[in-house]
Amino acid sequence: MLKNPGVDASQTPPSLNFAPVLLPDVLDSMGSSKAWFDRSKMTREGDAIYPFVSRTRRANGIDGFFPRQATKDPEPEGAITLGLDTQTLGFQTVPFYTSQNIQVMRHAELDEFTAPVLMTLISAQMGKFSWGGNGATLGRLKRTRIMVPVMCAADGPQKVDWGGIRQYGKWLQARVQAQVRI
Structure with a gap:
């Protein structure tokens, strides 16, 4: 089980200031x-060894594994993936290939702690989109605001x-780990 050194699950959540920010202003x-x-094909x-990320909700969007493909390099690790017509989200920690209609979102600060928070915030906005072909397009995503912690520069x-x-x-x-007994 992973441990969070210096994080006490019994403490109150950190005090943060949230504000609506356009998704492109959150990501690189x-x-x-x-x-x-x-x-x-x-x-x-x-x-x-390379995960194949599709538009499934199962297993972080991974729908099998494939060898390196001669015609394309895999996407680099450290990305949030979004299946447009299914509105499925995942965080990819290793290089990966995808099916069609997968958006790849990146920021240098994405990791095992920040990605799940952002995925939850993005997911909360997905309800405003229709499903299928009229769903979350790149243009609509770029006009979407999510509530994120902010600070004044x-x-x-x-x-x-x-x-x-x-x-x-x-x-x-830490809260989740305190609830889980392995």
């Missing part, structure tokens, strides 16, 4: 996967408080 980048394949020759404008997001993620994980 967001766009369609460049490593997408039709699953039926992928080669199966070699070591199947020295020059005045507010900016995303990544330290606060991480602190909150660690506190939440």
